[in-house]
Amino acid sequence: MLSGKKFAILRGMAKVDPDELLTVTQAADERGTTRQAINHLIRQGKLNPTVIAGKRFVSRREIAAYVPDKGGRPTESKKGGKK
Secondary structure, eight states: OOTTOOOOEEETTEEEOGGGEEEHHHHHHHHTSOHHHHHHHHHTTSSOOEEETTEEEEEHHHHHHOOOOOOSSOOHHHHTSOO
């Protein structure tokens, strides 16, 4: 029986604490956003999931540290031409 015991999960060569991993739904709840938004960030490469038995998990630290882009249209200075 495994209850009460902690197991480390290997991600690449690093150990990951299972309590540190969140499902996509849990990550969305923590960020106050949707599952679709978290999946979009994963597809864009802005979040790195850990896949276990076909399910995607995201590190709690990575979710907390994520800072979204400003968004919107680029300013004139970033367009590089008009003055």
